[in-house]
Amino acid sequence: MKTTLSTPLTLILVLGGAALMAALNLATPAGSAMHVPDYAIQLAGKYLCYAMLALAVDLVWGFAGILSLGHAAFFALGGYAMGMYLMREIGARGVYGNAILPDFMVFLGWNHLPWYWYGFNWLGFAVLMALLVPGVLAWIFGWLAFRSRVSGVYLSIITQALTYALLLAFFRNEMGFGGNNGLTDFKDIAGFPLQSAATHCGLLVISAVVLCGQFLLARALVASRFGKVLVAVRDAESRTRFLGYRPESYKLFVFVASAVMAGIGGALYVPQIGIINPSEFSPSNSIEAVIWVAVGGRGTLSGAILGAVLVNLGKTWLTGALPELWLFGLGALFIFVTLFLPKGIVGTLAQWPRRKRSAEAETETSRPAPLSETSP
Numbered sequence: 001m002k003t004t005l006s007t008p009l010t011l012i013l014v015l016g017g018a019a020l021m022a023a024l025n026l027a028t029p030a031g032s033a034m035h036v037p038d039y040a041i042q043l044a045g046k047y048l049c050y051a052m053l054a055l056a057v058d059l060v061w062g063f064a065g066i067l068s069l070g071h072a073a074f075f076a077l078g079g080y081a082m083g084m085y086l087m088r089e090i091g092a093r094g095v096y097g098n099a100i101l102p103d104f105m106v107f108l109g110w111n112h113l114p115w116y117w118y119g120f121n122w123l124g125f126a127v128l129m130a131l132l133v134p135g136v137l138a139w140i141f142g143w144l145a146f147r148s149r150v151s152g153v154y155l156s157i158i159t160q161a162l163t164y165a166l167l168l169a170f171f172r173n174e175m176g177f178g179g180n181n182g183l184t185d186f187k188d189i190a191g192f193p194l195q196s197a198a199t200h201c202g203l204l205v206i207s208a209v210v211l212c213g214q215f216l217l218a219r220a221l222v223a224s225r226f227g228k229v230l231v232a233v234r235d236a237e238s239r240t241r242f243l244g245y246r247p248e249s250y251k252l253f254v255f256v257a258s259a260v261m262a263g264i265g266g267a268l269y270v271p272q273i274g275i276i277n278p279s280e281f282s283p284s285n286s287i288e289a290v291i292w293v294a295v296g297g298r299g300t301l302s303g304a305i306l307g308a309v310l311v312n313l314g315k316t317w318l319t320g321a322l323p324e325l326w327l328f329g330l331g332a333l334f335i336f337v338t339l340f341l342p343k344g345i346v347g348t349l350a351q352w353p354r355r356k357r358s359a360e361a362e363t364e365t366s367r368p369a370p371l372s373e374t375s376p
Contacts, residue, residue, distance in 0.1 A: 006346065007219060010302040011212050014051075018044065018208035022201035041200045043316060045272040047309045048207040052265030054292040054308035055214055055301060056258035061290065062299030063222050064254050065234035066151075070159030071262050072285035073166050074134035076276070078263030080170075081133060083183035083276040084117060085126030086194075090187050103185065104178045114176045123190050130267035131260050138259030139252065146248035146255075151237070160283045167281035182277025189271050200272060207268045211305070214261050218301055221257070230254060291334050297344025306346060 021036050021044055028035040053075045060066040092099040096106040100113055119125040141162060145155060173179040192199045221227055232240045233247040241247055270276045288311075296307025311333070318326035341348050 006300070006302045006350075007216075010215060010305060014048070014208050014212055014215075014305065018048070018204050022205055025197060025201055038197050038200065041197070041204055042272055045200065045204040045207050046269065047312050048204070048211050049265045049269035049272070050289075050292070050312055051305040051308040052207075052211055052214055052268075053262050053289050054296070054304040055211070055218060056261040056265070057289045058293045058296075058298060058301055058304035059218050059222075059258045059261070060255055061293060062301075062304075063227060063230050063234060064251055065237075066251060066255060067153075067156045067290070068159045068255075068258075069156045069283060069286045069290065070161075070163035071258070071289055072283070073163035073281055074138060074259040074262035075266040075269070075285075076163075076166070076170075076278075076280035077134045077137065078130040078266030079270040079276040079280060080177060080183070080266075081120075081126050081130040081263070082267040082270045083186075084120040084129075084177075085123055086186040086189060086271060087183050088117070088121040089189065090185070093187055094185070102178075102183070104181065104183075105176070108173055110176075117176070127267065130263045134259040134263035134266075135256050138256045142252045142255040146251045149248070160286065163281050163286055164283055167278050167283075170278040170281060178277065180278065182275060182279075183270075184275040184277075186271065186274055194271055194274065203268065203272050207272070210264060210268065214264070215301060215305065218261075221254075222301070226250070226253075288330075291330070293344075295333065295337050295341075295344055297346035297348070297350075300344065300346040300350070303344050303346030307344065310345075 021041060024034055024036040025038065025041050030037075053071060056074070057068060057071050060068055060071075087102040090102070094103040094106075096103055098106050101110060105113075120129070141159075145158065150158065169175055170177050170182075171180055177183065186194050188194055189199070189203075192202070194200075222230070229240065229245055230250050233245070233250050237247050266276075266280070289308075292307040292311050293304045294307070295311055296305065297303025311330070314333070315326060315330065318329050322329070337344065343351065
């Protein structure tokens with residue numbers, strides 16, 4: 001599948017699918033066969049947010065060769081930034097009626113709002129923090145790791161350690177992020193009630209637009225000269241350094257960019273799901289994101305989106321139909337893809353035309369040349 005075809009096809013499916021679902025939810029009666037139920041809107045929004053995380057993982061793994069097992073940390077940090085705003089937005093409508101302190105702080109006996117909660121009563125500030133916090137953490141982590149030339153399995157292990165450390169930290173009540181229960185009981189966002197179907201449809205469409213924007217930016221990045229050097233770093237880092245490039249700078253830039261992308265996905269995820277807690281930092285979430293990319297097609301971008309949607313759709317079905325077997329199904333899927341579709345769905349589809357052309361060229365080459373006609 002050529003890039004010229006996969007790019008518009010991806011945009012049409014994401015934007016068109018989100019717009020169609022929203023229209024069918026709002027414009028058709030609940031009893032109609034064409035009606036899309038509210039829960040399906042929320043599920044679709046969640047899948048698109050997961051697709052942003054998968055796109056971020058594909059950018060670093062597929063094009064820079066950085067197998068990150070901690071990208072769920074950036075996703076969760078973006079989610080907590082949005083969750084803090086949504087908690088401040090509740091105001092005096094909470095259980096304890098405190099206009100300043102969230103309910104969990106009142107319950108735990110806090111007397112004042114921590115300094116790091118200041119500013120989160122503004123949506124713009126929360127969005128800025130959803131970009132800035134994952135980006136700064138990724139910059140600090142990446143600068144230390146890439147400057148020390150940590151790579152391969154060692155880098156994967158320390159990224160997993162990073163997200164596990166954050167998981168343990170956010171579990172603590174004294175951190176001021178809700179502890180084990182996290183942040184929940186949200187009322188509205190920017191004045192729009194979160195219990196409204198129209199709000200969820202709006203968030204779905206916004207998620208689709210943001211995902212398409214990230215996809216186009218990532219596509220432009222990998223198609224540029226920077227992207228060519230990035231692939232060279234992935235395939236032959238020592239040779240690229242010998243040619244005068246600084247691989248650590250390229251790795252650091254793409255690592256920070258992917259962390260910001262994941263943070264945006266987390267920020268859009270929380271108002272659609274209605275909760276954010278430390279379980280989002282779980283290392284298994286980062287591993288699942290890698291599986292999404294592998295299933296869809298590593299290094300294809302559009303495959304990352306497809307893999308995230310398909311795997312989570314299957315997971316949703318399996319948890320309802322066979323709740324005791326869905327983990328085995330996920331593992332079997334990854335094994336199947338590794339053995340029979342090593343390039344993923346999109347990567348395999350992209351190979352078919354090339355294989356066909358190669359087979360035709362070999363047939364043409366092996367065909368005996370026709371005898372020349374000679375005059376009597």
